[in-house]
Amino acid sequence: xxxxxxxxxxxxxxxxxxxxxxxxxxxxxxxxxxxxxxxxxxxxxxxxxxxxxxxxxxxxxxxxxxxxxxxxxxxxxxxxxxxxxxxxxxxxxxxxxxxxxxxxxxxxxxxxxxx
Numbered sequence: 001x002x003x004x005x006x007x008x009x010x011x012x013x014x015x016x017x018x019x020x021x022x023x024x025x026x027x028x029x030x031x032x033x034x035x036x037x038x039x040x041x042x043x044x045x046x047x048x049x050x051x052x053x054x055x056x057x058x059x060x061x062x063x064x065x066x067x068x069x070x071x072x073x074x075x076x077x078x079x080x081x082x083x084x085x086x087x088x089x090x091x092x093x094x095x096x097x098x099x100x101x102x103x104x105x106x107x108x109x110x111x112x113x114x115x
Contacts, residue, residue: 029049030071031048032059032069032070033071033076037064037066039064043095044096045094046094049090082098082101083115
């Protein structure tokens with residue numbers, strides 16, 4: 001019970017830290033696949049869209065994030081845990097506890113969407 005609560009709190013902390021991508025308005029908007037991690041939670045394999053190459057590079061340097069790769073088009077949907085729809089951007093999770101990630105998504109003003 002305590003482990004699940006700790007995992008949910010960690011996921012909330014990670015999501016509350018939020019994404020720094022914001023809305024992508026550049027011509028080369030696509031998606032960014034990276035490993036999201038900070039001092040509170042992670043690592044989680046995620047994909048954010050829409051996002052341009054410069055924003056993707058910055059995400060890869062934020063907190064303990066790593067392995068950021070930008071590509072054209074939409075994020076892959078295979079092995080999806082869920083999506084935090086933040087309106088202007090969407091953050092797709094491929095790892096993590098869906099219920100904890102859903103709570104954190106709400107703190108970001110997003111809506112959790114199950115696959």
